[in-house]
Every structure is written in C-alpha cells, then in structure tokens.
Amino acid sequence: MKPERLICLHHVPFEGPGLFTSWAQARDIPLQSCWLHAGDPLPKLQQGDMLLVTGGPMSVLDEAEHDWMPGEKALIREAIEQQIPVFGICLGAQLIAEALGAKVAPMPQGKEIGWFPLAALDESPLAQGLDASTVLHWHGEAFSIPEGATALWQSDHCAQQGFRFGSVLALQFHIEMGPRELEDLLHHAANELDGSAAVQSPEALRAGAAAASGLEAKLHCLLDSWLKSL
Secondary structure, three states: OOOOEEEEEEOOOOOOOOOHHHHHHHOOOOEEEEEHHHOOOOOOOOOOEEEEEOOOOOOOOOOOOOOOHHHHHHHHHHHHHOOOOEEEEOHHHHHHHHHOOOOEEEOOOOOEEEEEEOEEOOOOHHHHOOOOOEEEEEEOEEEOOOOOOEEEEEOOOOOOOEEEEOOEEEEOOEOOOOHHHHHHHHHHHHHHOOOOOOEOOHHHHHHHHHHOOOHHHHHHHHHHHHHHOO
16 A cells, blocks of 8 residues: 555654655655654544554653643554554554553663664564664663564664554554654664663764665565555
8 A cells, every 4th residue: 555644753852763764755745744842743644545554762651741642542542443544663663562461661681772683573574674784773672562463673782672463563663763863863862872782972973874774675575565555
C-alpha cells in the first residue's frame, strides 16, 4: 500500500522525521507534522494514513510531566485497532510497545548510545535487510516484546531492538538520523553521554555518522518492503 498521508508526531523540536522526509518526497506522500510538545491538537485519523511516532528524551512513564502523552497513547491504540500503519522510533517504539501491553523500563546494564551493529532474529526479508547493519542507538530504556509480536533484531547491549505486530513496525534504534540530525541531538542531549560502557563520545558519534553508508537507502527499502507486505 501507498499511504495517502504521513502523520509525524513530534515530542521535542530536535527529533523529527529526518530521512523519512526524502522517502515521502520521492513517493509524493504529503507529510503532516503534529508538534505535541507545542500544544498542537491530535490529528483525526482516517484510512490511508500512516503514523510516524518519533523519538524524544522523556520516558513513556512521564505522563505527569507531559499532558499530551495520554492522548497520544490513545491515538496510537486507535491506529492499531483501525489497522492504520504505525512506525515507531526509539521513544515512539516504546509508546507502541506499551500500547500493546508490553513493559518499558530502564535497562539494568545502562544506556546504549553509539553506533553499534544489529543482528537479525527473524528470517523475514524485513529483518534480514538490516542484519549486521551498524546504526545509531540513543536510549536508556527498552521495551519487552509484546505478546503476539515478532522480534526482529537485537544488539550486543540490548536484546530488544525491534518488533513487528500486524500493521505496526517498532524500532528501538535510529535509522532516520543523518549527520545533521545527529548534531541536533548532540546539541540538546549531550548531558546523557556519561562515559559508561556502551556510551560513545561525541567524537566517536560524529565519526560513526561520517562512516555510515547506505542507511538512507536501507530505510527506504525497509519502508517499502513493510508497506508492501500489509
């Protein structure tokens, strides 16, 4: 299927669709942004929509600090019930996992921030398309795999890196970020670089972004393959 509209839910001004923008433009799909943190009203979903739930530094448990979060969770559940395609990244994936009844909690082994490879857990073309790919990770919490979902990837530091559930695709890692998006994240969230075992320095993060090749094409292929399978 080809979406008629891509709705992007934003949680902070410095994390957005990134490389999704080039995918949508190449396929002539309008992109509509909803800036939840700035007070934008939630969109009205309709058949033909695709929902992109982006990242952010907050936790899915922080409803008291973010009054938009309960409504967003309800919107995600509505989209899942209506079988509208939902794609989640990092916090977005955690919000989806919680909507599906899974737990989200701090990782006992500490944060994972850096360029680390994925290992596929499933034989599907969707999972195999990113097997051994080195991608950007930036998270201190992780989800469990929802009941009935298919686990797709893991990394050395985190056993739950993504899952598929019906018309849902959830990624713990950031495949949407190029060097410019990484610089925005470094500017606003450098305080999270605590020097622990799986946390790279700003220099290593920039070097990883410069060395990353083909991620935009892999994201486009992942999206096309997923939507074609629905």
